[in-house]
Amino acid sequence: MNRKFIAGLGLFSLLSTPLAADSVQEGEKIYNQICHTCHAPDMKGGIGPSLIDDFWKHGDSPEAIFNTIKEGIPNSEMVPYKHLFKDDQISAVRDYIMSKQVGMRSLVLSTYPRNHFKDKDLSLEALKTVESIEQKNVKENLIFFKNNYNGTSHLETNLHVPEDGEYQIKINNIGRTVAYLNGEKIFAQDDKKKPSQSLNKSTHLKKGVHKLDIIHDERPQHALRFHAVLLIKGKSHVGLMGKSLEGSEPKVVRASGEAKVLRKYIHGISPRTLLCLLPNKVMVAYNPYQGKVEAVWKNALLDQTPSLNSRSANASTIKGDKVEAELLGIRASSPIKLLSYRYDADKVKITTSISGKQHKIIIAPVGADAYSIEGKSKEDISDFSIDLSKSDADPNSHNSNFKFIFK
Ligand code: HEC
Numbered sequence: 201m202n203r204k205f206i207a208g209l210g211l212f213s214l215l216s217t218p219l220a221a222d223s224v225q226e227g228e229k230i231y232n233q234i235c236h237t238c239h240a241p242d243m244k245g246g247i248g249p250s251l252i253d254d255f256w257k258h259g260d261s262p263e264a265i266f267n268t269i270k271e272g273i274p275n276s277e278m279v280p281y282k283h284l285f286k287d288d289q290i291s292a293v294r295d296y297i298m299s300k301q302v303g304m305r306s307l308v309l310s311t312y313p314r315n316h317f318k319d320k321d322l323s324l325e326a327l328k329t330v331e332s333i334e335q336k337n338v339k340e341n342l343i344f345f346k347n348n349y350n351g352t353s354h355l356e357t358n359l360h361v362p363e364d365g366e367y368q369i370k371i372n373n374i375g376r377t378v379a380y381l382n383g384e385k386i387f388a389q390d391d392k393k394k395p396s397q398s399l400n401k402s403t404h405l406k407k408g409v410h411k412l413d414i415i416h417d418e419r420p421q422h423a424l425r426f427h428a429v430l431l432i433k434g435k436s437h438v439g440l441m442g443k444s445l446e447g448s449e450p451k452v453v454r455a456s457g458e459a460k461v462l463r464k465y466i467h468g469i470s471p472r473t474l475l476c477l478l479p480n481k482v483m484v485a486y487n488p489y490q491g492k493v494e495a496v497w498k499n500a501l502l503d504q505t506p507s508l509n510s511r512s513a514n515a516s517t518i519k520g521d522k523v524e525a526e527l528l529g530i531r532a533s534s535p536i537k538l539l540s541y542r543y544d545a546d547k548v549k550i551t552t553s554i555s556g557k558q559h560k561i562i563i564a565p566v567g568a569d570a571y572s573i574e575g576k577s578k579e580d581i582s583d584f585s586i587d588l589s590k591s592d593a594d595p596n597s598h599n600s601n602f603k604f605i606f607k
Pocket of ligand 1: 234247265281
């Protein structure tokens with residue numbers, strides 16, 4: 201049997217132990233000194249992502265968060281903090297972040313063969329008699345199932361409860377479902393049995409972290425119709441269902457028969473720079489507002505980060521061989537305005553306005569791994585000049601009509 205394990209899936213050892221109040225307080229101080237500038241005082245994110253939404257790109261277990269803070273995230277503004285803070289200070293800021301979570305965290309979805317449970321009741325005990333087919337950490341921390349799902353599922357999660365109160369789970373009556381809170385069965389339902397045989401207990405929960413297990417099974421069909429909500433009696437509810445973000449996993453954009461203009465935030469490149477990916481895999485980062493080529497890569501592709509609402513300002517990356525190119529720059533005494541850009545077969549055409557006059561830049565592939573940049577203007581633009589980073593003097597340097605080939 202194809203049994204998969206994910207390292208570190210073990211549920212969080214702080215279960216039901218309240219987070220040490222001193223540690224949380226010390227963590228709050230550190231957070232408000234350093235982290236708030238990028239993650240916002242309310243943790244909803246800014247330059248860095250939200251730290252209180254459901255989605256955790258780098259893992260939401262206490263160990264994973266500790267590690268992220270200590271070691272940082274390579275090639276991002278999230279630098280390692282191990283040089284600044286001792287381990288117990290890092291734990292403190294981690295505990296402060298954990299204390300602000302609401303809903304499910306460290307959600308693990310395991311799938312078991314449906315046939316095994318055909319004549320058996322669903323229970324935590326019954327799960328021990330069979331091996332899972334698949335087990336995965338759900339980064340989104342929301343319950344969702346794939347289309348054509350065929351199996352019995354076990355959802356295991358740490359439920360972060362925002363306040364003391366009476367809690368009750370509400371699950372629609374399709375298929376069979378059982379739920380456990382801190383190991384105690386609080387819910388059981390089977391659409392083939394009489395309602396009188398079902399169980400739905402409300403439970404008093406203290407603010408903090410509790411263990412929730414849900415086991416569910418329904419007849420095979422196109423999509424599972426499971427739906428669950430956690431009610432805080434007399435108050436509000438915590439949504440447990442969501443959408444898979446699988447479609448938002450990094451998308452790779454490769455060169456194709458046509459030129460492409462990509463607009464993504466890349467570290468070290470000015471925002472709003474046009475990333476021109478030519479069919480010969482040359483990527484020219486052209487900043488139309490400053491009239492300059494900021495960087496060039498050969499054999500390039502773009503690794504786009506997921507464009508999630510809650511994950512603002514995540515940088516995408518360009519993979520390829522960054523070349524020591526001659527970087528063309530246009531100088532003009534008045535500001536350069538971008539009017540439009542478009543791709544025309546294998547070329548990118550960028551139209552700008554310099555001193556009120558239209559100026560076109562055409563970036564085109566040349567051979568296997570070279571490119572050309574052409575400048576065109578109907579009228580002469582006075583106070584126009586060209587800088588080439590490497591050459592000392594250039595014959596065309598005062599002419600707004602030019603063509604250079606870069607190898
Ligand atoms: C200069 C801005 C900046 C500062 C200051 C900063 N971060 Fe970050 N942080 C980021 C960015 C950007 C990311 C996302 C990196 C990525 O995924 O590429 C991030 C990611 C994270 C993550 C991972 C989130 C996830 O989804 O997995 C954690 C946890 C985190 N930061 C905690 C902290 C803590 C705690 C501090 C203070 C000690 C801090 N950060 C300070 C910019 C910052």
